[in-house]
Amino acid sequence: MPELIAIGTSHHTAPVAVREALALAPEQALALLRRIHAERAYGEALVLSTCNRTEFYVVPRPDGPADLRADLLERIGRAKDAAPPAPDPAIFTRREDREAVRHLFRVSASLESQIVGESEILGQVKDAYRLAVEARTAGFLLNRLLHRAFRVGKRVRSETALEEGSAGVPQAAVELAEHIFAGLEAKTVLLVGAGRTAEAAARALVARGAGRLIVANRTPERARQLAEHLGQARGSPERAPAEAGAGPCPERGKDGAAEGDASLRPQRARRTPGGPAVATEAVGLDALPGAVARADLVIASTGATVPVLTREALAPALARRTRPIMIVDIAVPRDAEPGLGRLESVYLYTLDDLDRLVRRNLERRRGEIPKAEAVVEDEVRRFERWLASRQVAPTIRLLKRRLRSIRRRQIEQYGNRFAGTDRDELEAFSEAMCKRVMHHPIALLKHLATDGATSERLATVDLVRRLFDLDALEADEEADEETEPRGPGPRS
Secondary structure (H helix, E strand, O other), rough: OOOEEEEEEEOOOOHHHHHHHHHHOOOHHHHHHHHHHHHOOOOOOEEEOOOOOOEEEEOOOOOOOOOOOOOOOHHHHHHOOOOOOOOOOOOEOOOOHHHHHHHHHHHHHOOOOOOOOOOOOOHHHHHHHHHHHHHOOOOOOHHHHHHHHHHHHHHHHOOOOOOOOOHHHHHHHHHHHHHHHOOOOOOEEEOOOOOHHHHHHHHHHHHHHOOOEEEEEEHHHHHHHHHHHHHHHOOOOOOOOOOOOOOOOEEEEEOOEEOOOOOOOOOOOOEEOOOOOOOOEEEEEEHHHHHHHHHEEEOOOOOOOOOOHHHHHHHHHHHOOOOEEEEOOOOOOEEOHHHHHOOOEEEEOOHHHHHHHHHHHHHHHHHHHHHHHHHHHHHHHHHHHHHOOOOOHHHHHHHHHHHHHHHHHHHHHHHHHOOOOHHHHHHHHHHHHHHHHHHHHHHHHHHHHOOOHHHHHHHHHHHHHOOHHHHHHHHHHHHHHHHOOOOOOOOO
């Protein structure tokens, strides 16, 4: 029986309708895991659910469900108080330990994300782990595995440039502004529009320390809601644009961008750096000239069919300015008249400018993928070696060698005090003593190898190895093998 099995689906294998049927909100995932714990259905279990994936990582029990996929689908239905999702070929199963471990490590490294290199997925993996810990379904194996997965994510961040450069247009707009202004602290930003694209840009602005946000929208109430939401964002959860938190998922277009308004959906995600709440203000489109006059940066993303930022309306306000203003138009059709860019101190950027930046960033990320994959493979090998070392047979062999080594050293130290039959009796006594010391640990290990649950077996083996320092003994054996002369003749 494998130690670990991964079952689930993602944007790689399933359309959004299938992902929606499997998606679990955090409270639903927690209820599902608590039921698993109460029913002892699996040795360990963890569920990772985002808009782009729902994946279960389970350590099976010998007496557990025979059909894991059917059992988990039934549990999803119960957690959502609905009929179980229908079986679908898009639901994958990774039964080999290596493949299950590799998949989780690739997810944590963002190599499986819709936008490779996005930074939110590692935080979502940590959230999934916290739920499993709270539900008491994360035991010895998942605890070790998840901390290795966190290490993979950190190594990819520190050893590669996979995350460098924004891969989405709203984030690229903020990146461009941050570069031009050499930082956004104390800058006033005007968001023209309050939909999904504007919110994605706003999250990036808040994360980068924008001093003040003005939200202008055709519907003032919508502008006010978004402004209030953003006003609490500094030092509070920043929602993920690429791998949104669990819950009902918005439809996605061909470019992977969510369609529809998800701005007020509560979602889990990591926290942005601390600091005071960002100052916000909401205005209608009729107040645009005054808002533009106060802004350092304007990001426009409305759904209007004609420009809302016109030279005629804004020229008087812009003429009174003594500092430059940057206008980034990421709307289609365009929100800003091209003539605005010909005004003094106005720097106008369009979607074409940002598309070039996004393409350049994505190309750079693609070049980093082999480095990130090398990190993943290195960590998979490390985890495999660790898992192999926690098996019963090699542990029993090392335990016997450790105790025989201790016996031999003691005989060498004190044996010269005995002679003749006394020495023979000392040899016999010490050998019998070692066998008695080894009997119960070895009997327990053999029992767990045949009848024990995976988590209990691994934890017991780990304890025995640490009690007798067997890892060090194994490392010494490997070192001896590396230095041992090899050739056609007998070894000395």
